[in-house]
Amino acid sequence: MYLTKQFRCVTVTRRNMLNFIWDTWRWMFPPSPLPPGPRGLPVVGALPYLGSDVTGTLETWAREYGPVFSANFGSRPVVFLNGFDVIKEALVTRRSEFSGRPYLYSIHRVFKGKGIHSVDYGPCWRHQRQFTEKLMYEENLESIIQRESRHLSDRIQTFGGRPFDPAKLMNVAAANIMCSVLFGERYDFDNEDIQRLLSLISDALKLANGAFNFIWIARFFPSARRFDALADEILKTVEKIVKPQLDSYDPTKTRHFLDAYMHKIHQSPHSDTFNTDQLMSVVLDVILAGSQNATTMMKWCLLYLATHQDVQTTVYSELQQVLENNPLSYNLRPQLPYTEATVLEVIRRNTGRFPLGASHATTCDVTFRGYVIPKSTYVSVNLNSVFMDEKLWPEPMKFRPQRFLAESGEVKEPEYFMPFGLGDRSCMGEGIARRELFTFVASLVNAFHWKFPEEKPGPNLQEKVYAPPQFEVCAVPRRQ
Ligand code: HEM
Incomplete structure (x- = not known):
């Protein structure tokens, strides 16, 4: 010994x-x-x-x-x-050379090279992505998102206009959309398992970009050990959430994505591409990517609406006119251009805050703009350089939804608005995220007036922070 x-x-x-x-x-x-x-x-x-x-x-x-x-x-x-031209050239024109993913200790510790987001460019990634994407968009997204938005409003109503921290509610609502799509289940806002999973994910994300990804000796530091412990807990909790669904699997039925994936595993039981390890990683990928990014954007939406009362008033008066005779639906977007422009401007203003942007890797030795970049080099796509480019967005620090409105009043989205990335590795959930943010913002502004508590004014949004700060807000019901 x-x-x-x-x-x-x-x-x-x-x-x-x-x-x-x-x-x-x-x-x-x-x-x-x-x-x-x-x-x-x-x-x-x-x-x-x-x-x-x-x-x-x-x-x-x-x-x-x-x-x-x-x-x-x-x-x-x-x-x-x-800059947009450089990024577009790499991710679109030279997509096959820049669509790899770098090896990062933190990501590998959780996903072990499986799932979608962190898998290197190749047949395994392609199969997982195509299969998952197709099935996700076959689900009745509109009714899933509408239902979750009603649950969210009902819960917010219970605060009766008193101050509350919306972070956890937004997080569970976003995760519920993902869980409904994946296995037809939504959780109560107080459900301990989902709350635990989301809080573990959020703690792990705070450490995930640590120096231990780049400096081997830092893997012995306490932050790396803490990350390892969180990673193990995350995997256990996902398993606990998914297990009842797997236990009730019946090969003669297809209730949701999970069943369809299980059919695929049964069709080729020894496949490296479709197996239960892959399935767990895909589920975690979708819950993680879907709930974290959407929650972050929803928090920014509330912060900007409560700070810019003039914008909120304009959104509300547009909603009032249109929703008087129509139930809210994503298809009403053309009649609600200012509401949509407000969501797009929140996304533009805040996408670049996360400094390391989208992480790619070269798939072969690449000669790009006169430089030689060896195979498997970490390539960081700086989204901030696009969204804060004064030539593309005059006075980029200013929050101005009108940027996204043409003279005709319709929404205009320039090519360089690319918060979901570009090329083969662009966001798989873009369609869901756009629907979700639009529906949540429209329904929450239609139902409540959002403002900061008098004794706790909102944070300074011009500050250079990477994530929305913790805040409290009052949602005063517009109708009794
Ligand atoms: C506002 C919300 C969201 C934003 C801003 C966002 C943004 C992004 C970005 C910038 C990327 C990386 C693109 C690249 O590597 O170049 C990405 C990838 C991804 N996103 Fe999203 N996302 C959002 C919501 C979602 C949702 C709801 C899902 C749920 C399915 C999702 C699933 C994914 C996946 C699976 C990938 C990896 C794609 C791949 O590597 O092939 N995202 N997202």
């Missing part, structure tokens, strides 16, 4: 030594004429230079080195793509 321990210790120390030599070597002799960028330090690379305003630092580097630059994160080069 003692000897085994000692042997393990020697192996770990030797591996660490080799890692250190490799990191220093890569720092001294970068692998190819990569795009220019800050040189950084041995072992940690440019990470210490990012500072607390990461988006600001990336902007400065793009100005200094150009729209395609690189920086070492740890010993690992990351290539940053900035």
Whole structure:
């Protein structure tokens, strides 16, 4: 026992030594004429230079080195793509070369190379995505989203206009849409299992971009250990939620996505592509991507509506006129252009806040804009560089829904409005997210007047924060 321990210790120390030599070597002799960028330090690379305003630092580097630059994160080069033309060229024109996903310790710890989002470009990713996407959009999304939006309004009504923190309610509502699509189930807002899963996911996401993805030694730090523990708990909780659905599987029935996936597994029982591990990862992928992004945007929507009372009044008067004779539906969008423009402007203003943007990887050695980028290099798509580009969006920091309205009054979406990404890896849930945000905003503004409590004014929205701050809001019912 003692000897085994000692042997393990020697192996770990030797591996660490080799890692250190490799990191220093890569720092001294970068692998190819990569795009220019800050040189950084041995072992940690440019990470210490990012500072607390990461988006600001990336902007400065793009100005200094150009729209395609690189920086070492740890010993690992990351290539940053900035500006719409560069991003479109990479993700659309050169899609097959830029549609990989980088290996990240945190993501791999949870998904183990399975699911959709983190799977590298290739047949396995394609099969999972095509199968899932087709079935998701066959579900009756309109009625699922309408039903959830009614449950949400009913719950908010119970606060009777008193201050409350909407974060958890929004999160469960968004997750319920995903669970309804996947296995026909919605959960009560107080359900412990779903609350636990969502809080574990949110805690894990706060750590997921940690230095331990880039610096091997940081994997021994407490934050990495905490991430590992969260990852294990997330997997256990998803299993607990999905198990009753799997136990009630009947091969003669197709009740929902999960049944259809199980049929597929039974058709080819030894398939690497369709098996229960893949299924669990797809379910987690959809719940995670679907609930987290949509919740974040809904929180921003409420923050902007409560801050910009003039915008809220205009949205409400448009809704009043149209909904007087029609029940709310996504098909009413052409009659509700200001409402839709408001949602689009919230998305534009806040999409780029997350500094590392969409993570891609090169699928082969690539020559791009005069630089050589080796296979499997981490490529970070800087969405902030598009949404804060003054040439595309005059006064980009200002919240102005009119940007999305043509002179005729109709909604106009320019090509460079790309919050769901571009190319083969663009968001699989875009259609769901657009429906959900529009329906939630329209129904919540139609039912309630949103304002901050007098004793707790709202946060400053101009501040450079990566995620919506915690806040309380009053939803005063418009009708008794
Ligand atoms: C406002 C809400 C949402 C936003 C802003 C958003 C945004 C994005 C972005 C920027 C990407 C990465 C694109 C890239 O890598 O270039 C992405 C990928 C993805 N999103 Fe969304 N998303 C939202 C909602 C959803 C929903 C509701 C789902 C549920 C199905 C979803 C599922 C996915 C999946 C599975 C991927 C990975 C696609 C792939 O790698 O092939 N997202 N999303």
